[in-house]
Amino acid sequence: MKVVQNLVPTNKYSIKCPYPMDAEFIVVHNTANDAPAANEVAYMIRNNNSVSFHYAIDDKEIVQGIPENRNAFHAGDGGNGKGNRKGLSVEICYSKSGGQRFIQAEKLAAKFIASKLKEKNWGIDKVKKHQDFSGKYCPHRTLDMGWQRFLNMIKTELNSLNKPKGGNNMANNNTPSTWAKEAWEWAKKEGIMDGNRPKDNMTREEFATVIHRLYKSGKLR
Numbered sequence: 001m002k003v004v005q006n007l008v009p010t011n012k013y014s015i016k017c018p019y020p021m022d023a024e025f026i027v028v029h030n031t032a033n034d035a036p037a038a039n040e041v042a043y044m045i046r047n048n049n050s051v052s053f054h055y056a057i058d059d060k061e062i063v064q065g066i067p068e069n070r071n072a073f074h075a076g077d078g079g080n081g082k083g084n085r086k087g088l089s090v091e092i093c094y095s096k097s098g099g100q101r102f103i104q105a106e107k108l109a110a111k112f113i114a115s116k117l118k119e120k121n122w123g124i125d126k127v128k129k130h131q132d133f134s135g136k137y138c139p140h141r142t143l144d145m146g147w148q149r150f151l152n153m154i155k156t157e158l159n160s161l162n163k164p165k166g167g168n169n170m171a172n173n174n175t176p177s178t179w180a181k182e183a184w185e186w187a188k189k190e191g192i193m194d195g196n197r198p199k200d201n202m203t204r205e206e207f208a209t210v211i212h213r214l215y216k217s218g219k220l221r
């Protein structure tokens, strides 16, 4: 996925991301603000508070402010807290007022988180909320709208990333499922279907061709 980088300069590492990190999970936040992702990151870099995050996501883009191999201060669980030392933080923008741009930001965040899970070979159990670490009601609007609903959005994205692509070059695409084997072999033997790509989708014209062949074969009468 396309990620815009505006990384904190190394002379601010001591304030924003003092520790090397090998991330173990993702921590989801809402900004409780109405600024776009680029502004959230620029502001985070500009100020001198020990508050930081890896990614901010709005309805249009993903902006990275801290490298993934450094920690960030976002989880409210202190300098040695698991959230702050092992969590890859994702801020979803526009949560203060919500509306369509927040809905879209959440969608992009779900896509991004799914691609991260796939990249790191992590399951959905690696997606945590800020609330898990400090009790703060964050990501507030995502929680209001339903945490499980957001996890399901991520799962849907993850499933579509993991789905094998259609096409006759896929080895496992050329073997029918056990439950379909008998019907598949029959359709092939009778010349109703050509016996290729058993797991591919069927188009309307292919369907018409199949029933036409079946009709002409006389097997319906």
Ligand SMILES: [Zn+2]
Residues within 6 Å of the ligand: 028, 029, 030, 074, 130, 138, 139
């Ligand atoms: Zn938070």
